[in-house]
Amino acid sequence: MAKQLAAVIGTGQTHHTAKRQDVSMAGLCREAIDRAMADAGVDWPEIDAVVLGKAPDLFEGVMMPELFLADALGATGKPLLRVHTAGSVGGSTGNVAASLVQSGVHRTVLAVAFEKQSESNAMWALSILPPFSMPVGAGAGGYFAPHVRSYIRRSGAPEHIGAVVAAKDRRNGARNPYAHLKQPDITVESVRSSPMLWDPIRYDETCPSSDGAAAVVIADESVASGRPAAWIHATAMRTEPTTFAGRDQVNPQAGRDAAAALWREAGITDPLSEVDVAEIYVPFSWFEPMWLENLGFSELGQGWKLTEAGETALGGRLPVNPSGGVLSSNPIGASGLLRFAEAAMQVMGRAGEHQVDGARIALGHAYGGGSQYFSLWVVGAERPGAR
């Protein structure tokens, strides 16, 4: 049986910042939800089910927060699902919500994702040392930095590419009213002179620690018809183990497989030509060229050339992260759904100062864990097949 058509009919997010100490987790989620529902023009009785995503419970120290958040999520008496795929969870939350509509089970589903990083310390939470091991782990940056080094070696990319990405994303963030970091005057040179945190990753090439939430309303064709909508053309998720002999940490198979499945379902044969804008999960600057290759926007080892040539900047051939991306805002659990929501905003023409002119097809991408979870979607301004 074919999938039912599904579309994003509204998006919402918080003003992401380091510490939102004026609100509870419930209040934080509601800011995003209320904006998404207003954007969609729907009220609570029309919401059939709620899907919540957030990253590890250790970040807030609340086991199964979906239970105590049920009232705030408007989920009392409705199906409420929690999704958990580490940093990619926001993307997976969007995909699970989409599947509930595509399957014909529900007509209108609310997807919400959040992180309130100020309640603890993510670097601590990601460096828990089990007994018997060597205490060399150093958070997400410490995990990814060696693999960034491998990418640089393998591709022969010049050393400044990471700084090009960071300066571009932070300048984009300055156009986004919701971004945590707004640095309109940042330059490649200033990024390159920022402190080295996990060599080869510098301070300005690293995502901030944010409190924030994102929400989208996904509806079937009967609800979405006649409204502004971002039609879901394809979704894909793939997973692989964190470690195994011969694992490619630079270009993981799960990411390649997810992208291949995504493009096939979306009917896209040449992603670089057919996709107008991409929101890609780039928490450390070098992941832009790494994921450009993993997603098939370029040949292996060539992704950095798109970045260097300015093709991923606003006005380029494939603007990447016009919102400023994860490098400008990182409420971890919400970061993936923000990528998905920003992709939808682009094809709905609602991205404001960071709108890509004429965007008709957009990619939302998220990854998580040790590059072991991948979630993607393609949304379009028209129904699938209408192009």
Added chain:
Amino acid sequence: MVTSISEPLSAPLDVGFDYTRSLGPVLGRFATELREHRVLGVRGSDGRVHVPPVEYDPVTAQPLTEFVQVGTEGTVTTWSWIPEPLAGQPLQRPFAWALIKLDGADTALLHAVDAGSPQAMAIGMRVRVRWTAEPVGGIRDIECFEPLDAPERAVAATPEPVTMITSPVHLRYLHSASPEESRYLRGLAEGRLLGQRCPACGKVYVPPRPACPTDGVPTEDEVELPDRGVVTTFCVVNVPFLGQRIKPPYVAAYVLLDGADIAFLHLVLGCAAEEVRMGMRVRAVWRPRESWGTTLENIDHFAPTGEPDAPYESFAQHL
């Protein structure tokens, strides 16, 4: 083949953090009023008074703002006796967990009742708040509840607005290694590096796994590996963080032992950080034998051997 059977190794793991909770407008008000020795509920759309107050209505999902002061006395609706209290519980002598519906409230609050014995507890019994002498801001400002016939203690209110509370959370585990990892760890205690080979793909894993992640079959063939190998890739950790055990800067490197098919993270010393290279040959520098235990920390660090670097092609498939 592994023939000796021995108990898997275990060790305690305490994961703890003092979480900082921002309460928001409703629970913040509740906590602030507790400092004044008042208990607040909130009225829902159906007229029910929720205690503790809820931020959003369970029926309509709308924000709730109509606060209602309820009594500091109430009725036990159900209870359970705790003969041996755990650390961190409200009372350190036997007590009852009870659901207590305060006078004027429509929902029951969970708290401790200091009744002395289970014989003194009953559904329908009347209890009152006992305020703590050392308020911290939050539900713990109610030390517990006590039967109405208990002698009253006078404790002064200490008004202060509460917007944040600190919530210490600890998870105390007994972390157990798998039988295969335990054998490897016991090998380390003798200065040996023991891996296992997958019978299907032939890859050598160190530490060994119960099963090959690629083929899903048990790995049984034991392989003793030399304590030297190659740095495949690495980073220099310059950033200090909570819980860090090695003082930065330090080089965290993936070391691929000669004959192994998977690298593990370790520390590289013995040369300047900027001299560490992908492909650099290294050897283990062991701690003094008398300090060895069942841990990879027996290897203090890896140091350059001075041999020529391994060609990139020889380790490129391990990145």
